[in-house]
């Protein structure tokens with residue numbers, strides 16, 4: 002953990018009423034890296050994202066997005082963050098290009114039509130879909146529009162909540178390839194997921210959230226990838242047997 006990491010959480014405690022969800026949670030995501038945040042249902046993964054987005058306030062501890070406290074400087078934080086929820090919210094009656102144009106305008110980061118189609122292409126959306134209304138789009142196609150907008154915004158921080166849930170293996174592989182490209186641009190990526198295969202394939206670090214804090218963290222070393230069976234076993238036993 003260094004002070005310059007774009008995502009920095011230190012000793013964060015967050016409770017809903019009496020229910021302590023995050024208990025002195027510490028987590029850092031360096032620039033140009035992907036961290037997968039794993040944990041059982043209700044472990045506090047989405048709450049962590051919510052705190053980073055400034056939607057939910059912690060009781061104590063430190064949270065910084067590119068050095069900015071989301072709790073006190075929401076606008077500056079959101080300018081630096083792209084967030085993909087599990088079900089991306091886009092405008093059904095607008096085309097892919099119009100959605101991108103409108104969302105970029107909302108964030109004050111408008112781009113030329115050429116730049117938009119280039120980003121949709123880079124995100125893997127086929128040209129025939131660029132000017133179609135979103136009504137008939139699959140979940141994978143919607144994710145591509147959303148990630149194209151994130152690419153165009155050139156944000157230093159990307160937060161994802163279960164991005165591959167409901168995607169078929171091919172769409173998942175395509176999406177993961179996009180995340181790898183986003184990482185190569187220097188973005189800090191924090192991905193909440195139950196998809197152990199994707200985490201093993203693309204994450205640089207995997208953090209296990211238990212009892213409101215990171216109970217275990219594994220870091221990929223060189224070309225070695227994580228062992229999916231060992232990640233799975235971690236969920237079964239809560240043991241310490243995960244190796245990179």
Ligand SMILES: Nc1ncnc2c1ncn2[C@@H]1O[C@H](COP(=O)(O)OP(=O)(O)OP(=O)(O)O)[C@@H](O)[C@H]1O
Nearest residue numbers: 017020022040041042043044045046047048049193
């Ligand atoms: N707005 C809220 N008010 C009260 N309790 C909440 C609120 N949001 C979440 N919680 C509770 O906080 C705990 C953590 O929820 P959270 O959604 O962060 O878990 P999660 O790890 O993302 O779970 P899942 O894998 O099921 O999505 C849960 O017990 C949940 O019921």
